[in-house]
Amino acid sequence: MTLRFDRIASFVFFIIGVLFFTEALKISDSAYGSSVGPKIFPMGLGASLIVLSALLIFQSFKAKSIKTAEDESDSPQYKRFLIILGAAIGYVLLLEPFGYVITTFVFLVIAFQTLERGKWLPTVVIAAAFSGIIYYGYVNILGGSLPGFPV
Amino acid sequence: MGTLDYLLNGFLVAFQWHNILFALLGVVIGTAVGVLPGIGPMSGVALLIPITATLTSGLPVEMAATSSIILLAGVYYGAMYGGSTTSILLNTPGESSSVVTTLDGYQMARQGRAGAALAIAAIGSFVAGIVSLIGLVLLAQPLSKIAIDFGPADYFSLMLLGLAAVSGLAGKSVTKALIMTVVGLMLGTIGIDAVSGIARFTYDSPILFSGIEFLTIAVGLFALGEVFKTIFEKETHDEPVAKITRILPTKSDLKQSAGPIGRSSILGFFLGVLPGAGATLASFFSYISEKKLSKNPDSFGKGNIAGVAGPESANNAASGGAMIPLLTLGIPGSGTTAILMGAFIMYNIQPGPLLFEEHPQVAWGLIASMFLGNLMLLILNMPMVRIFAKIIETPKKYLLPLIIAISVFGVYAVQYTTFDLLLLIGCGVFGYLLAKHDYPLAPLVLALVLGPMIENNMRRALTISNGDFSIFITNPLSLTFLVITLLWLVIPLILRMRGKNVIISEEA
Known part of the structure; x- marks a missing residue:
């Protein structure tokens, strides 16, 4: 169950990362001040999320063979x-x-x-x-x- | 003025009648939060922020901040006292920091020594609380003097270290913890950029201009998430509540506990100061080391009083120690302190090295009130432990909907928007789903609080260096922090690869 959730979640996070990154590119640069505008940090975050979620996708597919048990016995209400x-x-x-x-x-x-x-x-x-x-x-x-x- | 003068002034603040009342209210609610399984210190503190905000709304800002923080901190360390009660009486830990207490505490209760176990837990917590406060008093001033020389690059790296420390120890998967951290940082970027005034990720909806409110997220993820979990899953505990017979511990109990209490207080304090470690780890380490030091380690798990005294002292000492990085550096080392930090920021008071200079009233008033609060807790927990034990019997069917209603009230009273209420419920659902699948929530909240500060310091540093990123590694202090950050993430990974069990901190 957790594994299936992980796969879905990691894809969702991946998409969020991509969207965040592309949307961050659209933020306008500040006209004054330094070379470091308001978009550097969000771009970095988007990139990190892409990398991390790719890692999680990889991990969740690799873990396939190991984990099968641990199905919740109590029925969720x-x-x-x-x-x-x-x-x-x-x-x-x-x-x-x-x-x-x-x-x-x-x-x-x-x-x-x-x-x-x-x-x-x-x-x-x-x-x-x-x-x-x-x-x-x-x-x-x-x-x-x-x-x-x-x- | 020396430290003692400041402390005396702090006591003057703490002894104002309304602050005494706030401290009392805080520790009583804290104990109740500790006793109730399902509400941890994090959700307890988060839930109370809006309520304290309304209670103090008539006071001038600085006084309001002092009183609120006094109450909220009281909830935090009060929960450490209360957590032991259910561990001992019910074999169900009220908090993750009291998990190890069940091992010997419940055994003692079954042998009819529940009273002694509860009393020793309270005494140990008190001693540890005082020890860690003395440490706090001694270290606060010197540490903030050092921290005041930190540049933006140092701060940036130190905050990264704080995030890495919490992520590295939270949950089973570092990847998931890091994802939660990044998501928290992302949420923090929504709204108008403080430096350039440009709106980011707001898509022209005015409600997002001021950013996502941290309080809504914290209450939703922790309080509602926990409620949804309990509603969703069938609760099963049929363990009988143990009877409390005699409350005062015997002389031999005290004698056996003195050593563990002393050692664990100091151990817990230092673990608390470290970011990411926190109360849960402290209690585990204390239990392990007491077992190793004991003359007859076999008696552990069978009702050895040292197995209650040690961990209970350690978790309390750790909660005191955790206040140090928060107050002196402005960097919370755990989920609960992150929420406390959010409360500081709500009152426009920035914890950190300048706190002691700009708002000595707040800082020293808080420290002094913690002495008072610990004393109250000792008095409350010894004779009144029977009353608190009754709280366990609160029927869930009333408790859960009331928590939802209190969350809705709290968020609405501060934010006044339906949007925040919907966000609150959404966070509750996500909080439940994510926590269920081992995505730790504490890093997200910590990142949300630290995010804007990390970004500002990064941009300030880069402005100084004209956009050259090497400033973070050419600056020796910043480099040191970054190296520690890296080690913190890599070492547990290597240990795990070698098949070693890494103790993880659920509370962090």
Whole structure:
């Protein structure tokens, strides 16, 4: 699994390196000052990444014969991970239009219930307490600013 | 003014009531972070940066910086105390720096000596904390005097050394660590170039002009990455929590531990000063050397108190020692100190040789507060260890979503953009994926913090030399650093090729 990931990742890093290098070439030179403009360093970085990822591609293909075992025996829990990830993305996208308290409360309720069904009372109490206390404490006591309620 | 005067002034700062409160808050949260498996010192410190920023928002900048750093440093060394608790009671290390403590600590707990083991861990940590602080006080001034003469070329090479040291010891593959380092440096170049004012890699989106915020990346990679990992993978620990009966260690316990504590404090301190080594390695080395020095090495692994006293002292001493390169050179030697450095920079305070001259309040206030914090931790950990042990039982189903919510709040409170929140979640997913496949994250964060400084020093050096790259090798100090950098990367490689096991530092 790690090996397959390595191969894909090293190709991705390789492409990033190439893109970074070519994009760095397009950075304009500074008109004044020294011969060392703003593009030298990024170009160096792009080149290093190309070399390193090529090395990793090489290593991951060489390692083929040695490594086969170590497949994770525990089944990854895609479902609950995806639900929580989706909820988190929805949470941050809706944070500004719907306000802090409502979105945080909803996110926490969904996440708590995804990890363990049932026990609605503690779920609702903890979610409400957290979003309420953070909002009130931050906005009213510390004088910060968070998106309030939708008008 | 001599060192003592500075230190006294530092104590005046540390004894301001709000700073006492911040130190207390820091060490309590730190202990909790240490106890909770899953949240390490890195994610703990990263998560708290935005929260301290809001707590101190009413204070003048320098005072705010002092108070924040006092709290964040408290989390760092507090976690070293707390890490031992789960190792001993649950056989599950709270931090990677407490992995070896499980070997003898859990055995002691099974023999009904959990209290003694916890107490010795706390006492050892305290002694080591004080030893490393004395070292810090003695070395800080002279070291920053030396460092003040460094030119840009020297700095460039020294920072490369710092990066190489962390990459060389992090994770199983040096190639992967170096890739992460380069990616971190790349992320650091996004935004408006400080020297020429030219926008780089921004593609005309104003949100990128100020660069990628380090805080977002750090919280995402470490805190969220860890949360996603726990959500994804089934947690399996059914080990019973050991009971704590008697807390005070016996006289013979103390007698057996005195030697290991003393030796490991000094060993840990020096390992902490070295970049890349850090607390995890220190605890391993301490365990190995105590076993070698012991009259009956067979008793190790069966509940020998020296096997708890040594590593626990060493990891704490190392966390103190790690503050030296950060404060005097401005070069963090580990992931956690890199995050602390990010916090300094957020307050526009540059750690390094000038820190002690320009902001003595911050530097000495921090050092003095660490004396105070260690004392608090000793007091907290002895009678209250039972309460902290209860934290282990916090149900994950509440903890994980709350960590996500705290991360979102923290990043939003500092950045105010939805873009950063999306970046945060993205970093969480990548952090999980990369860490799972042995791509170490600490080098990336370190590189992101050091990147702009490396580039500026490189360009300054090249400006001095009119674009001649040989300045880096004709300058003797710079050449020395570069040679060490090379050795640091090559020697572990050779050792690995010869089939030797190289101890790696997960915490670094």
